[in-house]
Amino acid sequence: MTIRTAAIMQPTYLPWIGYFDLIDRCDCFVFLDSVQFNRRSWQQRNRVKGPDGIHWLTVPVLSKGKQEQLISEVEIDPTTGFQEKHIRTVSHMYAKAKFFSDYFDEMARILRKPRHFLADLNIELIEWLCDKFGVRRQFVLSSALDIEGKKVDLLIDICKSIGAERYLSAEGSRPYIEENDLFSENRIELKYHDYHHPEYKQLHGDFVPYLSALDLLFNEGPSSLAIIRSGRGGEIKS
DSSP, rough: OOEEEEEEEESSSSSHHHHHHHHTTSSSSEOSSBBOOTSSSSTTTTEETTTEEEEEOOBBBBOTTTTTBBBEEEEEEEETTTTHHHHHHHHHHHSTTTHHHHHHHHHHHHHHOOOOHHHHHHHHHHHHHHHHHTTTOOEEEEGGOOOOOOHHHHHHHHHHHHTTTEEEGGGHHHHHHHTHHHHHHTTTTEEEOOBOOOOOOOSSOOOSOOTTHHHHHHHHHGHHHHHHTTTTTOOBBO
């Protein structure tokens, strides 16, 4: 079966809403877990907003002697008890949000589930948010494809492996993708994700963009997908 459009992104912790629009606009979404982990990146942290301002949620990981580990290999530090800290913080930040009670218990159950690897936690939370938003897509792990390569070559090999005819890239990847014309040479159509952050009903002062998608879910509930889609800048950009 040919997959028309694919997107490929690292599994990040409770990502922003543009991440879910990218998923919503493709047929197959590949979690890029077979590349090097970057400490203190979106891979292990994100932001939420509450009555006392913006707060970072960071998942502590084991890093001593593991500078070259892949995302799929990163282990959560089991000694910190971060799960309950994050649950308490989210409860404090969003307890007065209109749809908080509809989703909070499910999120807390996912966080409390015993697991070793950061990617497993991130992916389960992403899939849960997709379910709550109403986004339905096929998901694939790059680590399951047995593909080697770097940068653009890796992206092309993944697209070929899953039979994708079009690659939808995050705008931030444009500089290194356009160092050459490899997508065209391999007959894979290349498009860029054109997204402009929409505003929505948000508690606690002026609107702040680029928070975890939890902020949208707790504040807008069933309207979330329509709001996510409202940020699209028209046609997918070349």
